[in-house]
Amino acid sequence: MAWPILAALVVSFAAIIGSTALLALGDRAERAAVWILSFAIGTLLGGAALHLLPEALEARPTEQVMLLFIGGMLLFTILERAIRWRHTHHAGEDHVHPHHAVTAEVLLWGDALHNFIDGIIVGVAFSVSTELGMIAAIAVFAHEVPQEIGDFAVLLAGGMGRKRALLLNYLSAFTVVPGAALAWYSAASFEPAVGWLLPVAAGGFVYIALADLVPSLHHEKGAWAGVGQIALMILGVAVIYFAGEALHHQH
Numbered sequence: 001m002a003w004p005i006l007a008a009l010v011v012s013f014a015a016i017i018g019s020t021a022l023l024a025l026g027d028r029a030e031r032a033a034v035w036i037l038s039f040a041i042g043t044l045l046g047g048a049a050l051h052l053l054p055e056a057l058e059a060r061p062t063e064q065v066m067l068l069f070i071g072g073m074l075l076f077t078i079l080e081r082a083i084r085w086r087h088t089h090h091a092g093e094d095h096v097h098p099h100h101a102v103t104a105e106v107l108l109w110g111d112a113l114h115n116f117i118d119g120i121i122v123g124v125a126f127s128v129s130t131e132l133g134m135i136a137a138i139a140v141f142a143h144e145v146p147q148e149i150g151d152f153a154v155l156l157a158g159g160m161g162r163k164r165a166l167l168l169n170y171l172s173a174f175t176v177v178p179g180a181a182l183a184w185y186s187a188a189s190f191e192p193a194v195g196w197l198l199p200v201a202a203g204g205f206v207y208i209a210l211a212d213l214v215p216s217l218h219h220e221k222g223a224w225a226g227v228g229q230i231a232l233m234i235l236g237v238a239v240i241y242f243a244g245e246a247l248h249h250q251h
Contacts, residue, residue, distance in 0.1 A: 002127040007137040008180035015173035018148025038229040040143035044209040044234020047139035052202035059195030072203020112172040119179020
């Protein structure tokens with residue numbers, strides 16, 4: 001039980017890291033976040049394709065895994081639309097109508113739900129193996145840092161004080177811990193559920209990467225920006241691959 005809780009606590013500190021980075025970098029934080037996002041996309045896609053889906057395919061028939069994978073993407077689409085969380089990664093889109101803007105309070109509740117789901121992903125992965133749990137935690141952490149930079153910026157822009165924004169942003173991120181604990185306990189008690197949950201989690205990873213993170217990269221113009229983004233995506237996949245290999249050899 002200690003590993004998933006420890007990993008979830010480390011993931012929750014992404015809120016502190018993201019908020020501190022924004023305060024330290026000032027105007028440079030937004031540009032830095034774009035490059036971090038590129039790396040995060042690679043870790044999410046690598047975690048889904050190289051670890052979550054292969055583990056699921058060992059437990060369930062291919063057709064079921066693929067249907068659950070699609071279901072995971074649809075589920076995350078529904079959840080995101082329901083809480084209007086999309087602005088977190090698309091804050092720069094000027095065509096959003098004012099009445100569609102999400103208040104700071106809704107942002108915090110939506111972020112708390114999103115992080116709880118991330119915790120479920122981490123907990124389910126740890127119930128399969130420490131190796132898979134570490135991979136999932138790395139992928140979640142990598143996309144949480146730039147997300148929390150965006151969240152903190154929204155809270156400050158809404159007029160919230162720095163200390164209050166920092167505290168509430170961390171509390172919303174902390175929901176990853178109960179999510180991980182619940183999923184680990186449930187998956188350990190009901191082992192067959194793991195084969196169903198892993199492809200759903202993989203679908204969530206792919207949805208976050210392609211629907212939420214990739215569009216944010218298009219604001220960076222120029223060929224060299226594109227090359228750098230692709231290179232960081234490849235680096236993210238490589239980190240997930242080699243981290244998995246290293247953890248596998250340790251076991």
